[in-house]
Amino acid sequence: MALPKDYDSVMARSAEINLKALGIDYNEFESGSVAFDYEGLMAKTGYTVEEVAKIQAKTAVGNTPLIELRNLTELARKYAKPGYGARIFAKDEAANASGSFKARRAACAVAHAKKLGYKGVMAATSGNYGAAVASQAAMQGLKCIVVQECYDSKGIGQPEIVEKARKCEAYGAEVVQLTVGPELFYSFLSILEDTGYFNASLYSPFGIAGVETLGYEIAEQCREMTGKNPDAVVCTTAGGGMITGTARGLIKAGSADTEIIAASIDLTGLHMASDTQFNKKSCTTGHTGFGVPHATGPDHSDTPRSAARILRYADKYVTVKQGEVMYMTEALANLEGLERGPAGNTALAAAFSLAQEMPEDAIIVISETEYTGAGKHIQPQLDFARDNGIEIKFGNPQAEDKPGVNIVLPENPGLIKHQVADINRFRQSMIKRACKEAGVAPENLTAEDIAYLAEEIKTDAQFVKATLELA
DSSP: OOOOOSHHHHHHTHHHHHHHHHSOOGGGGBOSSSOBOHHHHHHTTOOOHHHHHHHHHTTTOSOOOEEEOHHHHHHHHHTSOTTBOOEEEEEOGGGSTTSSTHHHHHHHHHHHHHHHTOSEEEEEOSSHHHHHHHHHHHHHTOEEEEEEEEEOTTSOBOHHHHHHHHHHHHTTOEEEEEESSTHHHHHHHHHHHHHOOEEOOTTSHHHHHHHHHHHHHHHHHHHHHHSSOOSEEEEEOSSSHHHHHHHHHHHHTTOTTSEEEEEEEOOTTOOTTOHHHHTTOSSOSSBHHHHHHHHHOOOOSSSSSOSOOHHHHOSEEEEEOHHHHHHHHHHHHHHHSOOOOHHHHHHHHHHHHHHTTSBTTOEEEEOOOOOOOGGGSHHHHHHHHHHTTOEEEEEOHHHHOOTTTEEEEESSGGGOOOEEOOHHHHHHHHHHHHHHHHTOOGGGOOHHHHHHHHHHTTSOHHHHHHHTTOO
16 A cells, blocks of 8 residues: 655654655664764764765765965954964865865765665755756766755745756756745655665755864875864855864864864744745845754754754854945955855954954854855855845945845954854753753653753753753
8 A cells, every 4th residue: 555645644744754765763773862872873874084085085085175365364463453363274174075075074975875775865954965966876877866945835936946947957966846834854764765866865864974084184285284183174064064074073183172163143033944935035045044053953954863963062153244244255256266155254354353353363164165156156146135125335334234134344344243152041042942852841851861862952950950840
């Protein structure tokens, strides 16, 4: 008898579907309460960071250059007090096959799929990851389907997302395009079940293990170039894979003291799954519409448990404005001769401001740059914004920016100012949500639960107890 294909039925079979599509029984890591064995899940890949690096090297992934942005550093120092203005470095992930850091995730996942004998791979994504999986599938001789959230209900798609669909198709992938809404993961899991392909998910342990090489390389290259570990690494943050994998790689490379900073574009008030608000967002990823929900509740994805866990690794969470990111994209091209896409430059805008608060001998690294072109360039994004009623103007982004209403380009670089989000509020939200979703009353938490929650939010048992009023 055919299995029911309605939304609730398919989502209820997520663990069963993923057991066949990933070879991972997620129930193996559950405690029966709030806690789950995260490190056990990550160990399930069976690959060391050195083995992942060898896998990636076979398909033109990894070992990307670390570039010192000397001119942007000098510009930042003009707005910093004497003795301040950290050296800014960028990891040029546009040098990867497919043009972004997500090639690291895809290389590991697709290689594992081929090793296990799968005929094809699938990915649910509106962004660079689809192109990365399609590229790796082409290199490794597997079929590929990309399920993409692309349009609003009127059939209007953002230029950047449409651009990425073309890139996926150029690599030979089949692209299934959807309107914005909750059907992305449902449609993905349903097709995955029908095809029997491998789930090359952004949120699987294979995807995160692939990013560990990024953090590892940053530490090694930084020591080689400057004689020390980076003081801070800034990661553009959406679903959390970048910050999770980078932090894990830094730790494995002996750079555990490096401050890990999450950076997102402030699109407060614009819901990531709202049809009416979908095309009010000129930046399709790396914004708070993804970053904050995934930080406080990571386990809403196409796997039962997400291996991307922002608060487990972030020391600080900062936001910048859309206009600041677009300004820094132009500054990177004009001052450093590097034309790169705006998603990676979210971290750059934050780093430019953060560097002004750090001494001159400090090192701050942005963890990626990404390819640009066609719909990913800021000019078509600004044109698209105008077409959707968004005002474009120069001014003070901190005072005038209103997500969904305008994009304010800074009148001068001194107006680029990151804002520090209340990460403790995110941590408290995650603790309470974890208890609610597990159906466990705070007073019934075990010592294992409390220790797990403390690890999940990079604090201690006392913080967890105080949040739940158990202290």
